[in-house]
Amino acid sequence: MAVQLPALFVERMRRLLGTEFAAFMAAYDTVPHTGIRVNTLKISVEEFVRISPFELRPIPWCPTGFYVPYGSKPGLHPYYHAGLYYIQEPSAMAPVELLGIQPGDRVLDLCAAPGGKSTQIAAKLQGSGVLVTNDIHAERTKALAKNIELYGVRNAVVLNESPDRIAEAFPHYFNKVLIDAPCSGEGMFRKDENMASQWETHSVEKCTVMQRDILRIASRLLAPGGVIVYSTCTFAPEENEEMIAEFLNTNPGFRVVPLTGRPGFSPGRPEWIPSQERYPDIEQLAGTGRLWPHRIEGEGHFAAVLQWEGDAVEETASARTLPISERSAGEEAGTRGRAKAQRHKSGRGQTGEGRRSGKAGTEQTAAEALAAFAAGQLKLQLPGRTVVYGDRVYQSPLNPDMLNGLKVVRPGWFVGTVKNGRFAPSHPLATALHRNDAVRSIMLDGSRPEAVRYLKGETLPLEEDRVMLTEGASTKGYALICIDGYASGWGKWQDGMLKNEYPAGWRWTSV
Structure with a gap:
């Protein structure tokens, strides 16, 4: 067996699974499954299937997900760098599908890094509503923010906060909350052997303390009638069925929405919970679900859909929300500057926002510079509200006052910088555009070396x-560079040469 499994884990699974134990253990002798998920913010599933450079097989529980052959290396293709798909373990695609997201929803991804599930949520929102995506670990938010930007998300706010601080700022605001909870990671042993070696130190007992606290706070974030999806990539019933049983005991307004008929899912196992008499609603736990590696093509996952059927609350954060369509770039000029600059502990070296600009003149200048750029270079009206942090300009889907005092990594779509009254477009502005959104564009052929040369930052004839x-x-001005028609960055054409504007930190580094 390639994976060295902890002895205590093996003994527990032997006891729980009984006659299925041999099949479960045999799954560890097979190779992990590789999956990609089509980014429908940029391309339809049908079109991607038509142009895919890989052999594809559908993933049953995710209509935008596909298995690709093991060893096919989808990260080494220009389409990956163009944000056309996200490389994701197939089982990890399931929780977002259970949220039932509709365009216009207000969604929180509470434990989001590196951002795979957030990009999946954003694709379902299709640019409407709002996504707040968060991770408590500052270092991990770097990958989270980059993935939000690479995949062309326009309506996301990225935070680096504790759940209780978010609950103070957004009481009963979100109608969909995803908790992909920190867990002991038993379902990832086959994919990542380090998870197996760290299992005893990253123990079930430590994880249940965090999970219990996160679930408790999530109930304060949810709007009446809203849904929480709680998921883990572990097999331990203490982190799964028992965690949901405890939550139902202390939150009587919630019920489990059964996962009956969901492809791939086996029923939850309430019989695995000790001291069952403590939980009067234990029969609901059969409506939770598990993805087993010996029953599906994927790793282990647990999920529960929890709906709040409680009464309306007196105050919700939604009353303070700015609808994304209310104001656009340029319409803001001269109307801002009401609020004082608030203290944002936003990791200046990590993200560069620093403090939000509080002077009316600063934000008016930025809005006017952005509006002038958009009028001359773009063919669309930018959604949201112009917000300035230092010299960085964002279009935010939220009233910026809602973020006061929070550690903000991205207050919205990072569209560019303003220096000396001149606007320079950002790379994330380009990645979230479509080929017809720009006044000028240049098409590169993804099957030719020119695409990779552009992604490496080279100047091209x-x-x-x-x-x-x-x-x-x-021909003078910024051109949107597209690979096979899909926006990938900026460039400028002059005298027979394409000056490359692809930023150093994003470049293709593979040989």
Whole structure:
């Protein structure tokens, strides 16, 4: 057996699984399954299937997910760098599907890094509503923010906060909350051998303390009628069925929404909970679900859908929300500057926002510079509200006052910087555009070396007739660089050369 499993884990699973134990253990002798999930913010599933460079097989529980052959290395293709798909373990695609997200929802991904599930949520929102995505570990929010940007998300706010602080700022605001809880990671032993070696130190007992606290706080974040999906990638009933049983005991307004008929899911196992007499609603736990590695093509996962059927509350944060369509870039000029600059512990070296600008003149100048750029270079109205942190300009889906006092990594879509009254577009602005959103664009062929050379930051020779222009526009200015038609970054054409604007920190580093 390739994976060295902890003896205590093996003995527990032998006791719980009985006649299924041999099949469960045999799964560890097989290779892990590789999956990709199509990013429908950029491309439809049908179109991706048509152009896919990989052999694809559908993943039953995720309509945008596909198995790819083991060893196919989907990270080494220009389409990955264009944000057309996310590489994700197949079982990990299931929890977001259970949330039932609709465009316009207000969604919180509470334990989000590195961001795979957040990008899946964003694709379902299709640019409407709001996604607040958070991780308590500052270092991990770097990958979270980058994935939000790579995959073209326009309506997300990225935080680095504790759950209780978010609950203070957003009481009963979200109608969908995802808790992909920190856990002992038993379901990842086959995929990551380090998880097995760290199992005893990252114990079930330590994880249940965190999980209990996160669930308790999540109930304060949820709007009446809203849904929490709680998931783990572990097999321990203490972190799964028993955790949900405890939550139901202390939150009588909640019920389990049964996962009956969901592809791949086996019923929860309430009989595995000791001292069952403590939990009067224990029969509900059969409506939770498990993905077993010996029954499906994927790793282990547990999920529970919890709906709050409580009464309306007196105050919700939604009363302070700015609808995403209320104001656009340029409409804000001269209307801001009401609030004082608030203290944001936002890791200046990590994200560069620093403090939010509080002077009316600063934000008015930024809004005017952005509006001038958009008028001359873009063919769309930017959604949201212009917010300035230092010299960085964002379009936020929220009233920025809602973020006062929080550790903000990204208050919205990072669209560029303003220096000396001049606006320079950001790379995340480009990655969230479509080919027809820009006044000028250049198409690169993903099957030719030019695409990889661009992604490596090289200057390219390019004929003038490859610069596609809106009628009346000149070749001078920023051009949206697209790989096979999908936005990947900025460039500038001049005298037969494409000046590369692809940022150093994003470049293709593989040979």
